[in-house]
Amino acid sequence: MVPSPSLKRLSYLLLQPLTLLSLSKPASALHDAFDVREASIESVHNALFTGITTCREIVSAFIARIEEFNPAINAVISLNHDALSIADHLDERIASGNVTGPLFCIPVLLKDNYDAVGTNTTGAALALANNKPKEDAPTVAALRNAGAIILGKTNLHEMALEGLSVSSLGGQTKNPFDLTRTPGGSSGGTGAAITANFAIFGTGTDTVNSLRSPASAGSLFSFRPTRGLISRAGVIPVSFTQDTVGAMARNLNDLTVALTIMSSVGFEPNDNTTASISPEVQHKDYSASLYGGSLKGLRFGVLNGFFNHTPSPETTPVNDIMSSIISDLTSAGATVINITDPIYNTLTLATLDVQIYEFRQQLDAYLARPSLTDATSPQPNTFEELYQTPSQNFLVIPAQYQYLRSAFTSSTSNTTYLQNLHGIQNLINTLETTFTTNNLDAIVYPEQKNLVVKIGSPSQAGRNGILAALTGRPVINIPAGFSSSTASAPSGIPVGMEILGRKWTEGKLLNIAKHISELIGPVRRMPPFANGTVERQEYESVPVIRPDRKVEGVYPVGVF
Ligand SMILES: *[C@@H]1O[C@H](CO)[C@@H](O)[C@H](O)[C@H]1NC(C)=O
Ligand SMILES: *[C@@H]1O[C@H](CO)[C@@H](O)[C@H](O)[C@H]1NC(C)=O
Ligand SMILES: *[C@@H]1O[C@H](CO)[C@@H](O)[C@H](O)[C@H]1NC(C)=O
Ligand SMILES: *[C@@H]1O[C@H](CO)[C@@H](O)[C@H](O)[C@H]1NC(C)=O
Ligand SMILES: *[C@@H]1O[C@H](CO)[C@@H](O)[C@H](O)[C@H]1NC(C)=O
Ligand SMILES: *[C@@H]1O[C@H](CO)[C@@H](O)[C@H](O)[C@H]1NC(C)=O
Numbered sequence: 001m002v003p004s005p006s007l008k009r010l011s012y013l014l015l016q017p018l019t020l021l022s023l024s025k026p027a028s029a030l031h032d033a034f035d036v037r038e039a040s041i042e043s044v045h046n047a048l049f050t051g052i053t054t055c056r057e058i059v060s061a062f063i064a065r066i067e068e069f070n071p072a073i074n075a076v077i078s079l080n081h082d083a084l085s086i087a088d089h090l091d092e093r094i095a096s097g098n099v100t101g102p103l104f105c106i107p108v109l110l111k112d113n114y115d116a117v118g119t120n121t122t123g124a125a126l127a128l129a130n131n132k133p134k135e136d137a138p139t140v141a142a143l144r145n146a147g148a149i150i151l152g153k154t155n156l157h158e159m160a161l162e163g164l165s166v167s168s169l170g171g172q173t174k175n176p177f178d179l180t181r182t183p184g185g186s187s188g189g190t191g192a193a194i195t196a197n198f199a200i201f202g203t204g205t206d207t208v209n210s211l212r213s214p215a216s217a218g219s220l221f222s223f224r225p226t227r228g229l230i231s232r233a234g235v236i237p238v239s240f241t242q243d244t245v246g247a248m249a250r251n252l253n254d255l256t257v258a259l260t261i262m263s264s265v266g267f268e269p270n271d272n273t274t275a276s277i278s279p280e281v282q283h284k285d286y287s288a289s290l291y292g293g294s295l296k297g298l299r300f301g302v303l304n305g306f307f308n309h310t311p312s313p314e315t316t317p318v319n320d321i322m323s324s325i326i327s328d329l330t331s332a333g334a335t336v337i338n339i340t341d342p343i344y345n346t347l348t349l350a351t352l353d354v355q356i357y358e359f360r361q362q363l364d365a366y367l368a369r370p371s372l373t374d375a376t377s378p379q380p381n382t383f384e385e386l387y388q389t390p391s392q393n394f395l396v397i398p399a400q401y402q403y404l405r406s407a408f409t410s411s412t413s414n415t416t417y418l419q420n421l422h423g424i425q426n427l428i429n430t431l432e433t434t435f436t437t438n439n440l441d442a443i444v445y446p447e448q449k450n451l452v453v454k455i456g457s458p459s460q461a462g463r464n465g466i467l468a469a470l471t472g473r474p475v476i477n478i479p480a481g482f483s484s485s486t487a488s489a490p491s492g493i494p495v496g497m498e499i500l501g502r503k504w505t506e507g508k509l510l511n512i513a514k515h516i517s518e519l520i521g522p523v524r525r526m527p528p529f530a531n532g533t534v535e536r537q538e539y540e541s542v543p544v545i546r547p548d549r550k551v552e553g554v555y556p557v558g559v560f
Helices: 007-014 016-024 042-047 055-073 083-095 138-145 188-194 252-263 272-276 286-290 316-330 346-351 355-367 396-408 413-437 465-471 507-522
Strands: 076-079 107-111 149-154 199-204 221-224 243-248 298-304 335-339 440-446 477-484 494-500
Touching: 007 083, 016 252, 055 076, 055 083, 055 107, 055 149, 055 188, 076 188, 076 243, 076 507, 083 149, 107 188, 107 494, 138 149, 138 252, 149 494, 188 199, 199 252, 221 252, 221 507, 243 252, 252 286, 252 507, 286 507, 298 316, 316 335, 316 440, 316 477, 316 494, 316 507, 346 465, 355 396, 413 465, 465 494, 477 507, 494 507
Parallel strands: 107 149, 107 199, 298 335, 298 440
Antiparallel strands: 076 149, 199 243, 221 243, 221 477, 440 494, 477 494
16 A cells, blocks of 8 residues: 555656756655645645655645644544545546546545534534434535545534533644644634644634634634525534634635635525525636735725724734734725724624524434434434533533523524514624725724633633624635744734625635735744654554543533
């Protein structure tokens, strides 16, 4: 199984133009492990299609890196045991000239609330450890059809209900830039894994903040799509109104490909919000969105209420980074408008959150779907059964007790639910008016008013995700800067900025993200602890990852 410099590969190599060879490694280095640090779809494909490496070696290099660095950050919960055999199959296809799909041999990690055949969908709850899906989520099927290799699953804040990324199955995920801090959440395992270079990109979900908070805290790009653009079927739900699926990546090109493939699912009957997709973005290829355009003449709103103006070591770095970007935007010929309408206040907006009324019904519907679980490995089939399993099988942090008790007795029949839906419609109208009266192209604000919180904090305070969550408007998060170096964060702590637009304007937002990123210069850094090479490994099979479940002393386990 171990690849050797077969005649076929050598002759393939010799056929390549000299320019390609000189850009790549010398032929004598054919057996070095593929260096996955900051690898991209393009760099994997260059190495693969010039014969420098094989798909098996690419997958092995990522697995070796996960084995080496995962124990420090606890981001990956499980690996896909089929990954190496899929890689071998793709190598055979290269040999026979049958290479198709924009994600050919691209290793991808999935948040562990996505159904992917061959892996269990656990929501990072021990109580769901045996939840074995029969079918891929449509987005997962689209990734596989495009050639992606599902490398494994990542930790999340249990059931995606908070932003600290701690769970009964996966324990606490740590921030790769500062091991004393959380990685944001709830998709914190994906954020930590992608920033530590465990895969090319990863998926997440977002009910209020969860695709943006880990990207912000991990110096990554992410998208939260327009509600209805991408089917949420086959993903453990929280809220029909607020849930979205999306991806995180280290660079915009890779994020753009992830968006193109995930949104290629289009209308999908198991998620009726996809019936609303605007014809102009049906099966759109977003790669062209990154070209052309400029910031000159664009108009940006900045939400004054989405800042914490009280100076402190946790808030000042965020405010300074945002001020610097705002002045850069003005220098580049854009107009920046201070939006002071008091409706844009996260505490006010949070009163419209409807997840508590939808969660139980949504989860019951998900757990009732056909799965492969048999009588020998029973699993909870309802919300009620889940939270009645032996208490060590799930983790509820104290701040969530009231939430879950309330979710248990609440439903879409509560009168407040209908009032909130009405309030959300008013908010959507207000936001439209803000765009129209100020003639805005986009609205910008920091993802979080303060640096990502320390491990042991009661909640991920200060996040600004609620506006997009309620209105279903799209956002791109970009790396905006870093706080100063400290003992626990030698290269500083990442800060992210959200760029929010009108419905179906993902392409425009990507173009703006590209220009702002070029304007402010390269921001992203690698987490210093993981900036090292990993020895080449030869695997016969995919090793078992054992997450560190120790959360005692941080949160009481199962006392709900
Ligand atoms: C290429 O590979 C795919 C996936 O295995 C297969 O479905 C297809 O038939 C192959 N095409 C050719 C021309 O062999
Ligand atoms: C997945 O669930 C099945 C039962 O449905 C169980 O046998 C298997 O051990 C689980 N896999 C893991 C990695 O826990
Ligand atoms: C869409 O699906 C949701 C939940 O699955 C359901 O509550 C709602 O009634 C459906 N809406 C329409 C218009 O069919
Ligand atoms: C925006 O306006 C508010 C209220 O007048 C003010 O306190 C704040 O400093 C302004 N922000 C900027 C960036 O000018
Ligand atoms: C919804 O209504 C039920 C039954 O009246 C009540 O117990 C519950 O607290 C309500 N939920 C909320 C969030 O108001
Ligand atoms: C890795 O560390 C070296 C030495 O500290 C530094 O020069 C390099 O820029 C780092 N690489 C990345 C991608 O951050």
